[in-house]
Amino acid sequence: MNIHEYQAKALFEKFGIAVPKGAAAKFPEEFDTALSQLPEGTTVVKSQIHAGGRGKGTFKSGFKGGVKLCKSKAEAKEVAGKMLGETLVTVQTGPAGRKVQTVYFTTASSIKKEYYLAILLDRATSRPVIVASTEGGVEIEKVAHETPEKIFKVFIDPAYGLADYQVRELVFKLGLNAAEQKAASKLIRGLYTLFWETDASMVEINPLITTTTDGVEALDAKVSFDDNSLYRHPEIVALRDLNEEDPKEVEASKHALSYIALDGNIACLVNGAGLAMSTMDIIKHFGGNPANFLDVGGGASREQVVAAFKIILTDPKVKGILVNIFGGIMDCNIIANGIVDAVKEVGLKLPLVVRLEGNNVVAGKETLAKSGLTITSGDSMADAAQKIVKLVA
């Protein structure tokens, strides 16, 4: 789960991480109240969406820049009016862009130098890793590729936690002066505590800055959380912004379905994540384009299949559906009956190819054939994929 920058910064403050003073507004009527909390002078206005590249983004209205530096609060208020409610397109949003539903005002810091700091899980060692760099404010992947010597990593032993010597190692390598070292050490410690205690999967500060007065501040904040741990963090769940999520994905999660919308026109309905991914792959392999990833889980109950069909059909791009079920424990005939019921219930008009395999598959195929519905049967994944690609062509 992701949260907005303004929410992440509020969380940062709770953990003693220095951030520029800021206030958020969801409606134009709130601009004055928000701005009244900041001192007069240079003010930054930041569009709040769950995507990066905001500064270089363009609004569909033609207004350029999702992050703007303004000379006065009056100018900030005017700029905020041009962002709120408008759709911002960045390199990460795709051409559809995202509607800005919150703007965040902050004071402008006097930047001495920009750095990078992040904490995430290192899969190879199964440990948290702190990643820091003297190159901030730029794309970290680029730094890692071009100047890997400017990236520093410390791996944290979960049995001991973050050790003092590791914090010292980082602040020395970043080349900070004595006052900055002290401030940065406090910030790194706070960030690790936040990462660990909130079950974050990643915290990223880009840029982390030193100020002309030897302070250290998080100028930006990106935090995402481990979905598996949300049950024990109601205070984090409360930060979820459904506006940032695809309504189809939200609906799917209510039925314990895992759904992700893609750009193609062949919808898939599959049991199991690995099989669902490879169903998308095989559609592409035979010249088609998958419209989604959809995992109905191991069971594939009738209710889930009906819900899945309904979600698939809300996507106007969909021109055909491929159902691929490996009925391991589940009886294929029960699954087939579920598919027939679902097709009747939603009044499906689009071409449908069903590939069933596993337990009692012969009876299952017979149920499909006798249903009186135009369901094409696929014998293998390859056969089924070729058939649906042909049917939507």
Add this chain to the structure above:
Amino acid sequence: MAIFVHEKTKILVQGITGSFGARHAQLSLDYGTLVVAGVTPGKGGQFFEHNGHKVPIFNSVADAAVATGATVSAIFVPPPFAADAILECSDAGLDLAVAITEGIPIRDMVRVKRAMQGKKTRLVGPNCPGLVTPGTGPKSSGGCRIGISPGYIHQKGHVGVVSRSGTLTYEAVWQLTSKGIGQSTCVGIGGDPVNGTSHLDVIKAFNDDPDTHGIIMIGEIGGTAEVEAAKWIKANVKKPVAGFIAGATAPAGRRMGHAGAIVGGTEDTAAAKIAAFKAAGIEVAVTPSDMADALIRAAKAQNVKLS
């Protein structure tokens, strides 16, 4: 021979009185697996009964292991308590803990994995279908089925299968069995970013097992575990190996069902993994329908008999 478990392995089931654990304990008993104990704290002294089997239930893993000689646990405990259940297996000195549970917090797994370092217990999973070493009975019964895999799709034989995904494992096994090629052991290592046994661990075990003549390795996007396994295969494995990677069409930054199936950088894409497979001389299945055939091609090229 087989790896990790065989037909004489005695297993216990943690969470045997829950609906999920009970269902699969029944299926394992039907398959002929030696399910000798159940563990549900507070229900010690009761019995789990099914088709003439009377399996004693204990309050702790240690009690169950001492009383019944069980060396392996199948864990069906709900996510908030699953990490604790794994640790209990480790402290009881079991040989193997197989965590089926999906949705365990990553931080819990980070702590458990650290706590298990240097201990004798091997962990498979979590979020995995488990292991099957097929037996010699009808529809491969009489073997050792731990977890949630359908037993009947297997056939006793000489191909080892390792995979992060459940249904994709079944797909590969079914293709093999349909072609009359049996399996030594099939291991589902799970789709989480922090898991116990890795692809490489299983590959090493298959390489050392004289009864395994060929290997199918199935991976997916996210992490670099398949690449490490491929490098080791190139240097050490003489047996034919076929590979498949799921997720070539997955967009970056989106979690594809499995918590671990997410493309972060250039290293963990399907393309990078397939390239590593090819560089290691692994025969790559072009589509998921091609997994068994890919291994047959690899075996033919090396003049190895799979069945």
